[in-house]
Amino acid sequence: DVKVTQSSRYLVKRTGEKVFLECVQDMDHENMFWYRQDPGLGLRLIYFSYDVKMKEKGDIPEGYSVSREKKERFSLILESASTNQTSMYLCASSLWSGSSYEQYFGPGTRLTVT
Template sequence: DVKVTQSSRYLVKRTGEKVFLECVQDMDHENMFWYRQDPGLGLRLIYFSYDVKMKEKGDIPEGYSVSREKKERFSLILESASTNQTSMYLCASSLIAGGPDTQYFGPGTRLTVL
């Protein structure tokens, strides 16, 4: 079974702090994704990566950056956290891109910025 893990289930940070959310997948997947989930808005793509050190902006990249130094690990970085970044963050991975390939999701990190 594919396993996607995220470093924290719950996180509380203060405005202005630098925040790191970590995601690890164990199935040698090429693609990794970061989404944020908000009520009434569904999931929105922040960034994705199709290879090590490669990244592409999603629909809402402002205020976020990412890092993929190793194939299995994809980090989401909030350079200076703000209250409007309070949300549920979901990481996902998939083996190949462009086809009906299943995305496997992590359990999510609920981030609260005070």
């Protein structure tokens, strides 16, 4: 079974703090993603990575950065947390294999910034 794990289920941080969200996958997937999910807005892509040390901006990268030093690990960094970054953060990994595609999500981290 594919497993995507995230470092925390719930996190409470103060405005201005630097926040690290960690994601690990155990299926040797090349692609990894960070999304945030907000009511009425659905899943929005923050950043994704298609290889170690490679990254691309998604639809809403402002205020975030990412790091991928190892294939199985993808980190999301909030440089200076703000209240509008309160959200559910979801990590995913995926594999296109010839004509088949699979994308699997972690359990999510609910971040509250006060």
